[in-house]
Amino acid sequence: MQYRRFGKTNLNLSIFSLGTMRCLASETVFNETLERAISLGINHLETARGYGKSEEFLGRFLQQQGLVAREKIYITTKLTPNPDAEKMSRWIDESLQKLQLNYIDCLAIHGVNTWEHLEWITKPNGCFLPLQRALDEGKINHLGFSTHGSLEVILAAMETGLFEFVNLHYYYFWRRNAPAIALASQKDMGIFIISPGDKGGLLYTPSALLTDLCAPFSPLALTYRFLLSDDRVTTLSTGASHPKEFKSILSLFEQNDKLSPEESQKLKELEEHLNRVLNTDKCSQCYQCLPCPETINIPEILRLRNLTIAYDLKNYGQYRYGMLENAGHWFPGNKGHRCTECGECLPRCPENLDIPKLLKDAHTRLKGTSRRRLWE
Template sequence: MQYRRFGKTELKMPVFSCGGMRYQQSWTDMPLDEVEAANQANLEATIRRALELGVTHIETARGYGSSERQLGVLLPTLPRDELIVQTKIEPHADALVFRDQFEESLDRLGLEHVDLLGLHGVNNHEVYWHTIKPDGCLAMARRLQAEGKVRHVGFSTHASPDLVLDAVRTEAHGGFDYVNLHWYYIYQRNWPAVAAAAERDLGVFIISPADKGGRLYKPSERLVELCDPLHPLVMNCLFCLARPEVHTLSIGASCPSDFDLQMTALPMLDRAAELTGPIVERLDAAMRDAVGADVAERYLEGLPDWERTPGMMNLATILWLRGLALAYGMTEYGQMRYNLLGNGGHWFEGLNPSNCGDWDSEKLAKAVKDSPFADRIEGWILETNDLLGGAEVKRLSQS
């Protein structure tokens, strides 16, 4: 294993972390006596395999169902000073509720402290305010830190790039010590936040590069072709870790063997940029060929955010997924993400045209008037819905 300094925390962070959202018994909390013996055995085998590989960072969350309770059977039996344990708690309007939930999570884990406490899902301005307000959850997290129950405080986010950057830059209550965010080859919009985190010496943890980064454990044939001679998952690992600003990538392991493919990237890390450079050039060229060079470079220009778009459609996400499907054959991934629009709460905001009801072409044209592609966007929306949504779309003007 290779390790990197995790920003101002000074933790020796492995470049791969063990994420705790796939090996648990249930996505809802449940008593331990209802956990199947086989599931608990698999969880314990997964953690022990991680440690054998040098993956000393064990990451989970209160929101991951039975994950904390099941980990709490094993973690107290392991050498505590050899582990970096992180859990995450969603910010609440009442910071005392946040504290109570943290205390319960600490009890579930069977630990006296966690090394990293993440404020989970700082995804919109309301949750951000619950986090940074004078009597908010970040202030409470700092109190828990002063009490010795938390070593370092960060946040996780699926927010728009502007909000992520604001949160990285906040000075409220001393700011954050680290950030969990999305950044990988197919989604690079958060690079300004990664760069700002480096300027402020924050640890940078990349969320779900294998799954949200493109379901790379099950890549399309086109993606396999473009990434040759590397497996797309290995290529993405090297692409991310070629940047020293990135410290660790999450492996959301469901079983011990889920670490194997990513681990093959380790001997190549010292040549990461060299090995991925030609592949990135091919991927970039494939996108330009599929959608046009001007569109590949400028499709986000002039787009309103989803709250100011007719039907609250998330145009940035719709057009991004269109490009991935056309250039890389990532239809299955696109369908998964596209159909989260309208079903993902503040974790995946905005709607797609199948679930936003009737929408008015004239209003859409007015909303996107500043886009260099204003006259083409409606057609792209319909094309994407047909490709990824599969449901008939009726505009108000057609009814």
């Protein structure tokens, strides 16, 4: 296993972390997955108050492992932003109790997704006060934030100077947050890429077409290498649901270098295939079509259409599309069938796309059925 410095926290984290949201089928599966992760050299475990019984399971697991193991393992837990400072203070103590710990290595404010969330943190008497107190008292060693928010909200949160690290969505198939990677690096913040195998394309179960296009690499391995070849990135979440899921990425644990010529060529071929198949219907994700009067998430819907047509990632497209109108600020915006063909977006599109037509087509392809979130 390779390790990297987690920004100004100065923690040396394994380049792969274990997020514990997906291994909650039973406490036995949870323990076996964590045992396997640690045996492979993973030293960073991530949980959250909102992940069902994850904090409780982790607390019992740590007690079973003993204090020596605790000193070698870094724990991150997450608490959602809240306007009630007293509630945040109580939540910190409840997480410590569930985890059976005297201190938490890293605490992330979970889901700084809106301007209101950021205001709750930064306003006088906001929820940052109990967090600062917990830092002063040694209950928390390092503070960061996770986010599913807009790029503008993310950059503003970084500019506050309150945070030492960020849990960020950024993948080969979705690079909107590239400026956030740059700013976090400039500010020496640790960068933890979350859900690259799941929200990055359901790459544990890729389409046959994408598998063929990526050969001899697997889609999961190639996109992980895209992320890890960037030395600004500290660690990736594996989100394994079972010990056997580590098998497909074992070869990556020692790869801590730049992309090989073969890997670079394969990524170039993926991009060329996308351009060739979509031709004049390709959305290049400039976001100039927003805002939409019907609050349709136009760029995301057209991105999912891109991936469905070019790489046959229909399952992924339906999974993400089904979250629109069902996940609130975690995945905001309306679906494509809400388009009234008002035409406001058309003159703003530098590619002259027929956006209403493409939205209708995307809805037909992706409407599927809505899915529950993993911890529900």
